[in-house]
Amino acid sequence: MGRNVNSKYWDEELETLPREELEKRQLADLQEIVQFAYDHAPYYKRSFDEAGVKPSDIKQLSDLQKFPFINKKTQRDTQGVGSFLGELAAVPEEDVVFISTSSGSTGVPTMSPFTKKDFDEFQDTESRWFWQIGMRPNDRYVHALNFSLYVGGPDVIGAQNLGALCIWGGTLPSERLLFILKTYQPTVIWTSPSYAWQLGEKALKSGYDPKKDFSIKKIIVAGELGGSIDATRKAIEDIWGAEVFDFYGLSDIFGACAAQCEYHDGLHIAENHILVETVDIHTGEILPPGETGELVFTTLRKHARPLIRFRTGDIGRIDRTPCKCGRTHGRIHILGRKDDMFIVSAVNVFPSDIEAVIREQHGITGEYLIRIFEKDFTSKYAVEIEKNSDNPKDDAAVADEVSAALKARIGVKPASVIVHPDGGLNTRSEHKSKRIIDERKLDYSI
């Protein structure tokens, strides 16, 4: 490939662009894509006209704030309307080479189309993340993600284009995956954080020592928040003797839109592809960079289905201060999904806050279940945990400790803490765990 394997950057010029240059590029791409969307996607023509805005109104990046938002519901409502690809699509079907769909976990699955150019740029971005975490052509890589319709499936092509030896694992049963780890000695793997942890435990129970019997040096995790929770990342790193990197993707955009660098302080987002805004969860008002709110993404270069001011439903913030790694693209910190957030005594609580506390406590396994319910017109939460079999304390003492730790970190105590023996919680599932039971009847649609 002629690329210098000693360079820390996949594309040094792009990744270290001075902020001013980066914003200049963003503005040119924004003007082009908004015009393209207006000219070719029936939905945008209608909604811009109704809002009284036109593409030529964009003279600077902040002019985008005059344009209307879209969200998941917009995607659902326009899908299949007028054509197979629907009213948000801006190219004819013959220009589309790939579609992925969302999991449908919050309603009808939505479809994300890519032109050949969209797809190639998607994979170049994925190569950039793989390179960023230190993957090089001499690595062996297992892509242990779902290939069925999922946008993360094709990311393996990004690793191949980088020159790594790729093993298209998919969602294998853990026995098969452990066999691959032992026989082929891969050095990098990508899976979900809960599965990385469970696979490590399974390996230990099957008589393997992941640190000695396997060669895994780097673990990529995505799909759940664990990779950004220090205590969870450390727990996985301790089992494997490997470094864990968190990636963040959206079915509507790329398998990974953002990734941690070696400093693990937020995830660099591809700002050449995505313009990030942060807005108030309730009012949609623009918040200054650095403040926490709902992340709103505009895709700057995806032509098959441009997303102009897409409310992601993810709560977080963007940090555009310089990173020690030298990359100038901002770093996002994600707190959780808007629909997972709940408010107890006027405090915003995310399941990820609870997970962080539970994973840091001694004498418990780290498995947990959170139940969110309504009582007296307010939300409450209850937590179930597992006590280690060698923990001499009685259940009441363990429950008190966990309750006090949650109160100290989050500000509000759980309504109850139920203590189970080791293995007593049925939360160890393959690949993606169900750890939150939401019994509320309030409408949290986005």
Ligand SMILES: [Zn+2]
């Ligand atoms: Zn960095």
